[in-house]
Amino acid sequence: MEHAPHEAVRPETRTAGAGTARWIVAGVVALVVVALLAYRLGGGGKGEQAAVTPSPTPSVELTVTEVFERTGPSVVVIRAGPSLGTGVIAAEDGTIVTAYHVVKEAEDVTVTFSDGTKADAVVASSNPRADVATLRPARLPEIVVPATLGGAVAVGAPVVAIGNPLGLTYSVSTGVVSGLDRTVTKGDLSGLIQFDASVNPGSSGGPLLDARGSVIGIVVSIADPGGDEAFAGIAFAVPIGAALGDDGEGPGGGPQI
Template sequence: MERVPQEAGAAEAQGAVAGRRRQFAVGGAVLVVVAVLVVVAVLAYWLGSSGGNGEEAAPVPSATPTPSATLTVSEVFKKVGPSVAVIQAGKSFGTGVIAAEDGTILTAHHVVRGAEDVSVTFADGTKAKAVVTSSNPKRDVATLKPAELPEIVVPATLGGAVSVGAPVVAIGNPLGLTYSVSTGVVSGLNRTAEDGDLSGLIQFDASVNPGSSGGPLLDARGLVIGIVVSIADPGGDEAFAGIAFAVPIGAALGGGDGDGPPGDGPQI
């Protein structure tokens, strides 16, 4: 029988040991990598779920409606209707809108012009006498102070940008039909009434008629952008012809007492 030299056997044994060492080294490296990945994954999960401080993560707030959100016509009426008042000055009727927490009402000057007896009826049915606290015939605006307020006073939100083509809503008491709502668009800006006494007006086509004057012109967010003051009346019969005007709210708020004759054109 042929013998294997001892030197050859020793060499083979050493090679086998070296091979096993290499396998162990590779296997150990793989285990280290896997362990690191597991630790990283656990850390990432823990940090993501607890914010890294051991406490529960704060809930992410959901989106809520903002004043800039566009409302439906029904929502506009629901929002602003409680701010609208019916005004009776002598035998004439008009509209007003609560403009402050103290119940001050903004209306058109010609609605209360020369009237000795002015009363208001609020949306909840509360009736009260009122006095004219300021008036500006040049802008056709006036403010009233009622002697009694409703249990809950709901001032309208005044202001808002105006642009041609934007939708508008008018709330008023046309022909004595209280709390009527009509819709339309801004037809033009910086208009002058037919008689020339009122300028810088908003032109709109929402239907208004006698009794609507002094009421709010609203944008799609329910903001008061103007006070309704007049209509175009080519037929001379005070009938709505699709053209109406409102004093921009900025101009309406800009005046205290004024002088000069009020407009003699067709006013509502």
């Protein structure tokens, strides 16, 4: 790159006048532009691999709007008899994870995908003790968008909940992780993520997301000191690892939404 200005000036054919100055300036500008492009494509000069890293990546923290745009297409509305709940697509075959109590003993279960596609669904598996279940829909939307599962969970970390509280579909609320491995004596709930993003009846089964849009838990219950199913600032989710496990261990029972 040090020889580029000399090649652009071509001293054997030009004099050191105004024309030479213009060629020097043009050469310098070209070098600056090339350097800036190389810096941006190379991730600030951190190596050749950075040039092919897609953006945004799962390691990039997103705004709440971006989290919703990323995961909203994976969220579904569930109706099971009189129960209203939420679910999240967990696999490319359309398997949906939700809270068990939403579909418990229901004869007819229907799901509505984000694009408006409606389908009957059957309970493919259930873990009543962990209050989680999976559904298999009879039909799928043209484009299936599974959510990204898993992610780090830390007290104080920001979280986003997407659900259908009180029938207000695709509602978004934000908060933080308030505690980990929580045990609620009433109902023998244990191993839960405590968070303070607002959730209400209809939110059950919905995803609890980290700042990268990854599902870290499935919403299952709220603290209900007044006995009126009103949000009191304390909610709980089954960690996604426990929700997808099949060992029967984990939380169960409790005040459900």
